[in-house]
Amino acid sequence: MEKIYLLDEFLTVPYLEELVKSNGLKMVNPPPQELEETLKYYKQCLRGSLDEPYIMTDHQKAKVRIPLNQDEYYCMEWNMTKLKYLIKREQIKKVEVTEKIIASSLPAQCEGNKDDNLTLLSFPPITSKYILAEGNKENISTEKKIWDAYLIQPQIHLQAVTRSIYRNLFAIHFNYSLICSYVAGQLTLKEVEARILPVI
Numbered sequence: 001m002e003k004i005y006l007l008d009e010f011l012t013v014p015y016l017e018e019l020v021k022s023n024g025l026k027m028v029n030p031p032p033q034e035l036e037e038t039l040k041y042y043k044q045c046l047r048g049s050l051d052e053p054y055i056m057t058d059h060q061k062a063k064v065r066i067p068l069n070q071d072e073y074y075c076m077e078w079n080m081t082k083l084k085y086l087i088k089r090e091q092i093k094k095v096e097v098t099e100k101i102i103a104s105s106l107p108a109q110c111e112g113n114k115d116d117n118l119t120l121l122s123f124p125p126i127t128s129k130y131i132l133a134e135g136n137k138e139n140i141s142t143e144k145k146i147w148d149a150y151l152i153q154p155q156i157h158l159q160a161v162t163r164s165i166y167r168n169l170f171a172i173h174f175n176y177s178l179i180c181s182y183v184a185g186q187l188t189l190k191e192v193e194a195r196i197l198p199v200i
Contacts, residue, residue, distance in 0.1 A: 005046060005074035005169060011039045016176065020183050028185025035179065042172045045199050049165040061162065062133040064108035066126060066173070074169045076161065078133060080110060083119070083160040087150055094148040102147060105130040107137050118149035121157045125173040133157075171197035 009015050013036055020027055032038075059081040067073045086092075097120065105120060105128050119134035135149070154174075158167050175196050181187040 004050065004165060006072045007043075007046070007068070007074060007172075008072070010068050010072045010176075011043055011172075013039065016180060017183070020180050023180075023184075025180075025184035025186075027183055029183050029189075031183055032179065032189065042168075042199055045168055046165065046172070049163070049168055052164055054163045057162075060111055062108040062110040064106060064131050064133075066106070068173075074173070076108075076131070076166050076169065077163070078108075078121075078157060078160045078166075079162050080134065080160075083133070083152070083157060086156050086160055087119075087152070090156060092150055092152065092156070095151050096146050097149045097151065099145050099147065101130060102132065102135075102137065102149070104128045105132040105137075107132045108134075110134050118147055120149050120151050122151065122153050123170075124154070125170075125177045168199050171199045175199070 013031055016031060016035070017027065057079065059079045062078045062080050062083075064076050065073050066076065097118075101120070102118065106123070106126060108131055110133060117134050118132070121131040121133050123129060123131050133152075154170065158170060161167055161170075178187065178192045178195055182189055182192045
């Protein structure tokens, strides 16, 4: 069985600095002083949440592997039955999205995906910004430029993850990308602190 995550190198200060440079950005600010401690804390939280009990269900799930570099990654998993319930409860309507957004999204494996709905999950830390949780990229004709799809924000779709570790993995990657933006001079420390997500 594949591990849920492999982040040994990714969660280090030298790797973060290297990542900023390899993305063609200048290091404007030094990494925050407490960053090393924060990254150690993140590793501890992840190890702890691996041991938490969780309920196995036969609900439809969407799974995706998020690559971070050549060797490292983390996985995410959503309970699609719960996500559909949240879409209904929050009265989320379909919106028009371009074929380009769908084509660049990271596709999830969704078991039993039989209906024609397109469901995109907003996932700011990744380059493409979206995960295609429901819908098949191969069935999407490039001749049609606009599609109707559910576009679900993180505060909604994170309620449908199957285990708390997935919420933490999202939060860690989101916070990590904020710190990269601070180091590159794109955000102030105050802006980063205002947006940081809790990892517990």
